[in-house]
Amino acid sequence: MTVLTDRFSANHTAERDAIDAGLRNAAARLPAPAARIAAYHFGWTDEAGEPAHASSGKALRPLLTLLAAKTVSGDWRSAVPAAVAVELVHNFSLIHDDIIDRDCLRRHRPTAWKVYGVNDAILVGDALHALAFEVIAEAGGDRAPAATGLLAQTVRALIEGQLADTRFEERDHVALDECVAMSEAKTASLMGCATALGALFGGGTPQQVDALRDFGCRLGLAFQHVDDLLGIWGDPDVTGKAVYSDLRNRKKSLPVTAALGSGRREAAELASLYGAAGQLSDAELHRAAELVEACGGREASQSAAASLTEAAAGVLMAQRLRGEAVEELTSLAASTVGRVW
């Protein structure tokens, strides 16, 4: 995902700096070979171990954690360990998913397993996974059991989503509700965990924690719709992926699944392109994109993303939260999801 505007990246500098410092502190505990690979993965060093200024990603999830904490107490600093734990879990899952999906590029650079081999990449992912729990346990105080439980359940959901995703590739037909459930597990769950942990570490009530989790889950599903739209119509210079990349990989993404299940005349042609042997030609890829649109898949994901983002904001309205911080959070949500159109 590279949905981020420059304007957005320039905001929240203090929060971003705190997340970066927290991540670096945590990663410094890793055994030397793992620390070196983590530093490369996070963009802090190049392949030779020299300092680098590559992108560490958008830090969207940890930022959601900090802004969620602000909505309940105005104080985001106490939630930094939770934000760091969320980002550690996100990156552990990226490193393992890149191995599983045989993805060679991440943030415009070779993936960890491409540079350091599969074995070391498995172990570094494991190390970041454990580190997330260590950070949460140390800083959580009496919230640690709830936070640990939530984080562990979220990892379970991520794995459920990744297992479903790999199985979809082997199937001819995937129903839209299965695809939504997979996206909820693979993407929405961690964003819901991010905002819930922020509320928890910010000292929120159980109702506030639930509401912020609900907010994050809805936003996360909106985010996945947008990501899937970008996987077809995104600008390769921005996304870092080839044009029509998801169609090229015959990915059963949300707009494609909606299109295939639309019952429209063009769906059969799309299904036969997806079922064809060999690589799709540029003309076929262009045609597949037209067919997804003709079947209403593009519009379905656009409208789902918009209504989910609106519903997410609505969830917060029912809670006693700090107005200014809510605005900051919903505007982060809108800028993340809203700018593809």
Add this chain to the structure above:
Amino acid sequence: MTVLTDRFSANHTAERDAIDAGLRNAAARLPAPAARIAAYHFGWTDEAGEPAHASSGKALRPLLTLLAAKTVSGDWRSAVPAAVAVELVHNFSLIHDDIIDRDCLRRHRPTAWKVYGVNDAILVGDALHALAFEVIAEAGGDRAPAATGLLAQTVRALIEGQLADTRFEERDHVALDECVAMSEAKTASLMGCATALGALFGGGTPQQVDALRDFGCRLGLAFQHVDDLLGIWGDPDVTGKAVYSDLRNRKKSLPVTAALGSGRREAAELASLYGAAGQLSDAELHRAAELVEACGGREASQSAAASLTEAAAGVLMAQRLRGEAVEELTSLAASTVGRVW
């Protein structure tokens, strides 16, 4: 490791049943495809998913947890979740290590990655890893933060040990103290965690927790010496490994490293066998085993295992613990480590 006597297996039936039930309950939370693979790995089902009665392993670590809890309070039931978490971490690391080491057999059956593929095996390992933290967080109460922190640090040590082990294979020379440090990280740390968590969940004082951790770490290193002896001189029918299996793989195990670093005349011949290209013949394997013995490697590991086990028991003597339970724990230790000679 298959160091276990039948006599030992028949003991502690109530504790073993509680561990088994706890593991099954925990594994039931996994998403269906992961639960199926975990059930196979634990020996509860065969490859087709039918009920089986294969070995789940010795459950040595969780048993250490329960017996450690008994030494402080006489009550082991409150420590069952800690025992389950330890066994989950152990099995997550086995599943990932089998992928990394390309090991095809575990407990006389094909390994998880051989049956279900590397991708699913990575994810199942991740799921068991997260589940361990979930179980600890739920049951730990106010001990949860300390328990989570200890478990996470232990995973870090396991990874450090595995990283060192893979690097040893690529090196000509490994010093004995490096090999000991690797064994402490890879084996001793989790056994120390097992006994420490038992003491913690049993309601032990910080001093008792530290002492039981120390006990477990020393026992764990003794255990690794024995495992390495079995890797050379173990009976293939018992170990499930080929005769001279560690020599065949040119493993720089504790007795081999001690032999190579002994400065004796025979060490040079052993080093040249280890450095030779191609597979070693049966005669060469036999000769290598003779050379390890001639260089004092066999005796060094035998005597280290014996003195570590004795020192482990000594650590407990200095504490106020329940005498009968201490005897049970040290006799488990002795039966685990003591029967190779």
